[in-house]
Amino acid sequence: MVETNEKDSFSGEDETIPLIDYSMLVSADPFLQSQAVEDLARACLHFGFFSVTNHTVPDTVIKGVIDRLFEFFDLPEDEKLKYDTKDPRDLIRWGKGNLNQVSREFIKVAVRPTFHCPPNPPGLSESLREYSTKVREMGIELLGGISRALGLEQHYIERKMKLESGYDFFTANDYPSRKNSENRIGQFAHTDPSLLILIIQNVSGGLQVQHNGKWLNVNLKPNWIFVNVADHLEILTNGKYKSALHRVVVNNEVRRVTLPLFLGPSLDTVVTPAPEFTDDGHPPAYLGMTYKQYLEYNQFHVINGKSCLNQIRL
Numbered sequence: 001m002v003e004t005n006e007k008d009s010f011s012g013e014d015e016t017i018p019l020i021d022y023s024m025l026v027s028a029d030p031f032l033q034s035q036a037v038e039d040l041a042r043a044c045l046h047f048g049f050f051s052v053t054n055h056t057v058p059d060t061v062i063k064g065v066i067d068r069l070f071e072f073f074d075l076p077e078d079e080k081l082k083y084d085t086k087d088p089r090d091l092i093r094w095g096k097g098n099l100n101q102v103s104r105e106f107i108k109v110a111v112r113p114t115f116h117c118p119p120n121p122p123g124l125s126e127s128l129r130e131y132s133t134k135v136r137e138m139g140i141e142l143l144g145g146i147s148r149a150l151g152l153e154q155h156y157i158e159r160k161m162k163l164e165s166g167y168d169f170f171t172a173n174d175y176p177s178r179k180n181s182e183n184r185i186g187q188f189a190h191t192d193p194s195l196l197i198l199i200i201q202n203v204s205g206g207l208q209v210q211h212n213g214k215w216l217n218v219n220l221k222p223n224w225i226f227v228n229v230a231d232h233l234e235i236l237t238n239g240k241y242k243s244a245l246h247r248v249v250v251n252n253e254v255r256r257v258t259l260p261l262f263l264g265p266s267l268d269t270v271v272t273p274a275p276e277f278t279d280d281g282h283p284p285a286y287l288g289m290t291y292k293q294y295l296e297y298n299q300f301h302v303i304n305g306k307s308c309l310n311q312i313r314l
């Protein structure tokens with residue numbers, strides 16, 4: 001759903017976004033844990049997004065990967081053009097937004113079950129591998145908390161979505177500062193495939209999420225991680241949790257680099273509304289298909305970031 005007047009109004013509101021204290025979720029104290037699960041339940045049900053604080057991804061690891069990404073985007077264009085492919089099955093893909101409307105450069109890499117990364121700049125691959133391992137651990141814990149928030153056992157989503165062989169990919173996005181861009185759009189409004197999207201960035205600002213028909217600015221403290229519910233959690237829960245509609249505005253004083261991890265089911269998992277979320281009054285509201293089919297059906301949107309969710313609603 002792209003708003004027709006989207007190009008004309010980019011302002012967002014500064015409302016409070018739900019905040020999850022990760023140290024409570026993984027605490028040995030059952031009371032703190034259940035508080036965090038309640039917070040997750042509220043955030044997923046009423047918002048579809050939240051920020052995470054007190055997580056276990058070290059600042060040095062975050063800084064390392066962000067620094068290497070700046071170096072990647074600063075490489076000569078010839079080096080990046082190697083990954084300029086139209087085939088969505090390619091596991092490393094680079095591209096630039098339509099310069100008439102959108103200011104964005106990106107690279108997409110599949111990191112699981114097999115790890116892919118450009119060899120240049122030196123150190124990118126090591127940083128990304130370390131970062132993805134840490135972020136994935138956190139994502140699996142969050143999905144455990146979300147399983148519990150749904151009244152199910154901790155490993156429900158992990159087992160059902162076969163996450164031991166889950167297909168995860170990163171997109172790194174590079175947006176110019178506002179004064180270096182004629183365009184105001186980094187990405188049009190969209191939702192994304194996968195279960196959860198976990199985003200780090202060098203600087204806050206630019207990302208907006210829709211809530212109750214309003215665009216909210218995602219204002220984060222420097223070491224917070226932002227999380228969106230994505231399409232496959234909406235499908236699995238038969239629409240109880242909604243995939244968060246979000247967009248990116250180019251309004252920062254400085255150049256902004258972001259790194260979302262799309263934590264997904266295994267490619268062969270058929271994702272359909274689970275029986276726990278369907279009954280006579282709530283028949284399955286989405287067409288089931290494998291994650292691989294969805295990514296392909298998504299018209300190569302593994303790369304474009306758009307989603308085909310609207311087309312599979314029954």
Ligand SMILES: O=C(O)CCC(=O)C(=O)O
Binds near residue numbers: 171173199305
């Ligand atoms: O760059 C951002 O803030 C969000 C990125 C995003 O939505 C995407 O890559 O799908």
Ligand SMILES: [Fe+2]
Binds near residue numbers: 191192
């Ligand atoms: Fe997105």
